[in-house]
Amino acid sequence: MNAFSPAPNTQVWPLIGGVEPKENKQQSNGLSIGYLPLPPFLVLPVNQHIGVAAEPLVAVGDQVLKGQLIASSSGKISACLHAPTSGKVVAIEPRPVPHASGLDSLAIIIEPDQQDQWREQEPWPNWQQRSSEELLARLSESGIVGLGGAGFPTASKLSIDQQIHTLVVNGTECEPYITADDLIMRERAAQILAGVAIMAKLLQVKQVLIGIEDNKPEAIAAMRAALEHYQGPEAVIKTFPTKYPSGGEKQLIWILTGQEVPSGRLPADLGMVCVNVGTAAAVQQCIVDDHPLISRITTLTGQVLAQPRNYELLIGTPIVWLLAQLGVTQAERIIMGGPMMGEPLANPQSPVVKTCNCLLLPTQQELPLPPSASPCIRCGFCDDVCPASLLPQQLYYHARSRNLEGLAQQHLFDCIECGACAYVCPSSIPLVQYYRYGKGEIRQEQQQQAKSERAKVRFENRQARLAQESAEKEAKRKARAEAAAKAQAAKAAGDNSAIDQVIKAAQAKSAAAAATKAEGPDLEALKSAVEQAKNKLMMAEERLAKAEQEMPENAAAFRTARDKFAEKLAKAEANWQKAQQETKT
């Protein structure tokens, strides 16, 4: 940075609401990022992101190379999937996935061949010389999704139509226990900033704001040091006090810029795009090294583990195997994500997926299960801590009584499910669960509404069609009846004008036919007549053969039929030959 440039604006705005739970980060941030050997098999669900599931491109038995595309994105918001190592596709079937539902989802299972052999790679060390289209094309094939937790396909985010002036880089990592972003900033700061420069070029932004909570001094120092070598639009690192949930997208934008993203809108409507530091590093790997998203940094923490630490894990690593490697054979509780927003892992057979930033294995003393909910006492603590300025108790009451209109009125969809309200609730009401339930019900209702609307339209269209058909039939019937009546009347009256008309029409028709004949016989028609006659004869012969075998008493009739067809064929052939000679002469 130029020494004469004015001091960068490092003003921050305080988070609205928020809580300060125990950070519990020191357990896992002491060691560098670790690596594990290749697992015996990898389970790769085709839907690890928000949007449409990817379409498998491989078949069972196929050999795949490391980094090879195995499922391609389908639709505008979707992400590709790559083989994390070389090996053989052993199955494509529904498998347990890390999802609160515990439902299975289609996955591609790869058995590594231990060679870890890369596909052909084309690194772009001088990516600056590439056009935006080229960069974006590579990104959309990279399978990169937002690694902060939501899993929104990054290519879709970067190919936005709106004018973007600010790129917000999220290094907040406000959730307790998780240190994946902390470690990646400490160890791969240069990579992150290169990724930021690539995204800044794609979005053509004027400034980059990097937000880091002040409980990560090493990460801040590493990022500051790397900023010396950074080339791109003006970038500022802003640090701010540690408070949960500063790392929410809308919250971070407020802290860094003092601007609020309006209800129901996106940061892009303010001209901003927010990405996680891990995503930025993945973008650099993808563009510069041609290294698609096949691994991610995941924090493994909790007192059940002897040594909490961050590991770079291949996507698809089975969690059971992973824990066995760390000496854990039985875990009562596995939480995917942190203690505030994480979800209990329904099945430990699930694999590590792209959005899996933390696996928390707490002991009962460390993170006791909440007691059963007591009635709400209207203390209002939740109102004070809500970072989205909602009224959590009102939402709770509406969700409990399934008052969907009330929920919408109270702006349920602005809730970021941070769990701050549930954290402070003295009645330990599982508030977030109620909100998730409410959101699900509203979405379901909307879907049903749309479906019944469609059914109504289809039903009405069908009724209209049926009515039209019967009206047409009726009209035809009437016309026929009228014609018949007219003919009858004409006959009765002895008036031959109607008959004359018919005779005239017939004459005109034969005249027209003669005219076409004069122009030359229709060779095509005659030829097809011959073909048809041949077919008919063949069929008749078949029928005759069958009849002779099965019911000889009827064979005579079939024989006559066959002879007739043969005669017809002879006639048609004669006609055709005649016509051919005529045209020749």
Next chain:
Amino acid sequence: MFIILIAVSALGLLALIFGAVLGYASVRFKPEGNPIIEQIDAILPQTQCGQCGYPGCRPYAEAIANGDKINKCPPGGESTIQALADLLDVEPLPLDGDHGEEKPKMVALIREDECIGCTKCIQACPVDAILGAAKQMHTVIADECTGCDLCLDPCPVDCIDMVPVNTGLQDWHWQKPQDNLIATDAQPKQEASA
């Protein structure tokens, strides 16, 4: 006396004028159709199954507007009855069992190797959700099927099944937490997210 006559005639005149204006407006601005029918129709689930005894949802909506009971729609179930009761300001009634039970959402599925291509189900489908032609295999467009059962009866070879709608990850959503009125009555919970 004279004053009273003036007052009465003035009021009478005003009444005539307003009467004329209102009379004109009622003809000029007459709403097309009965708006309440539209509102009722919007609440009904549009399965067009005919279980209510009317040939489709709209005829039933018309019947309700003319005073029929609101509890004859099994696919809509309790929630539809509640919504209708709210709209019409009447007491919600329990679902009338004569017309069927409330069942989970179903979708028709043709066992395609058994289909003989008779087109009978196509003619029966109220929303044109079955695709096929004479002597060709038929298939159900699952997204458009309302699960009305009307295709089952006409099928001469009984090759149509009603299967529950497949809930994948996309459709799943969180269930309501269980309410425990008294904390001490509660069973310890199996799972929790802080």
